[in-house]
Amino acid sequence: MAAGNTDRRLAIAIAVTGASGAVYATRTVAALLERGVHVELIVSDYGRRLLRDELGDAASVEQFVPFLLEKYGAGVNEGTLNIHSNRDLGATIASGSHGCSGMAIVPCSMKTLAAVAHGLSRNLIERAADVMLKEQRRLVIVPRETPMSLPQLKNMVLCAEAGAMILPAMPAFYQQPKTLDDLADFIAGKILSALGFDHDLYPPWTGQAR
Numbered sequence: 001m002a003a004g005n006t007d008r009r010l011a012i013a014i015a016v017t018g019a020s021g022a023v024y025a026t027r028t029v030a031a032l033l034e035r036g037v038h039v040e041l042i043v044s045d046y047g048r049r050l051l052r053d054e055l056g057d058a059a060s061v062e063q064f065v066p067f068l069l070e071k072y073g074a075g076v077n078e079g080t081l082n083i084h085s086n087r088d089l090g091a092t093i094a095s096g097s098h099g100c101s102g103m104a105i106v107p108c109s110m111k112t113l114a115a116v117a118h119g120l121s122r123n124l125i126e127r128a129a130d131v132m133l134k135e136q137r138r139l140v141i142v143p144r145e146t147p148m149s150l151p152q153l154k155n156m157v158l159c160a161e162a163g164a165m166i167l168p169a170m171p172a173f174y175q176q177p178k179t180l181d182d183l184a185d186f187i188a189g190k191i192l193s194a195l196g197f198d199h200d201l202y203p204p205w206t207g208q209a210r
């Protein structure tokens with residue numbers, strides 16, 4: 001997997017924030033890479049903490065590529081990955097002129113949700129999300145919190161009204177998942193579908209449970 005800037009291939013931005021569900025992020029990034037996508041990755045400070053807290057020190061941002069290779073296999077070498085500092089508001093993806101066709105914030109904290117809902121653009125995650133909305137490109141927000149307050153619910157409505165897709169981290173059980181990775185596959189598959197990718201991360205519904 002080559003690191004570096006995007007070539008002419010499809011580019012997708014993935015933002016990881018400090019909500020529970022780091023495995024949803026790693027599965028989503030791996031699945032995009034397996035499909036030859038160029039991924040522009042931004043991880044917030046608390047996103048970095050959650051990656052390590054939930055998946056272990058091997059999943060630190062500094063070790064992200066070896067972690068993906070170890071967990072998901074050599075297929076991730078099909079894509080390319082560029083990691084940005086969340087403080088770099090001068091990064092390529094802070095501009096609508098960048099060719100990123102879509103973005104997912106996975107998992108999305110209630111703090112970042114609020115910032116996107118109100119267009120704050122204080123860091124690169126918030127700015128890149130704002131760019132997606134103003135350019136009318138696909139923005140997938142994967143919120144994770146329970147229960148939810150009225151302000152949090154209203155912030156989701158604001159984002160949906162602005163054109164984002166709200167895709168809660170709510171795995172289904174009718175596929176009879178056996179492992180945590182099966183649950184992560186389901187959410188990653190939903191995200192890939194929302195971004196316009198075909199995938200086989202979960203079997204299509206056939207009309208009855210397996």
Ligand SMILES: Cc1cc2nc3c(=O)[nH]c(=O)nc-3n(C[C@H](O)[C@H](O)[C@H](O)COP(=O)(O)O)c2cc1C
Pocket residue numbers: 016017018019020044045046047053108109110111112144145
């Ligand atoms: C272990 C841990 C788990 C957390 N889980 C959640 C969560 O599921 N949802 C959420 O909205 N915030 C959660 N938080 C709080 C956020 O990390 C916190 O609001 C942070 O400021 C979010 O910043 P960010 O959006 O820039 O990552 C958690 C924090 C910690 C330390």
